Amino acid sequence: MSIDWAALGQVFGVSLVVTVGFVGVFTLGILGASRKPQQAEAGQDTAAAPAGAGAGIGPARAAAYACFALCAATVAYGINLIVA
Template sequence: MKIDWAALGSVFGVSLGVTVALVALFTLGVVGLTKKDSARGGAAALAATGAYACFAACAAAVAYGIHLIVA
């Protein structure tokens, strides 16, 4: 049995990068919702819109990952 270490390292690097990006994106969404509570007017609407966009991007990335697994 021969292990392709280059492919294994590539998969590890990509999965680590995507994981860090998703956690950062989700964190930005949570911060946006927190800022929405303390902001007023247009800033609150902008914070909420940004937060929901971050959550939608996270959901899209998860759905794409599930699609890759199933396909």
């Protein structure tokens, strides 16, 4: 019985990079989703805000959704690799 150390090293390296990347992307998603609107950070009353203020999801929230979608795609790809 012999161990292919080169292949084992490749698997370790790829697993390490993907894991660190996945955790980083998920962390960016959490950070983007936890951002408050600028009015709330400044202590202004959001009820007194103009009608158009705060409309939409904002760039931070959109980036957070993109990060979560990338995480979901990564998990789905991993499941696909296991099943196939």
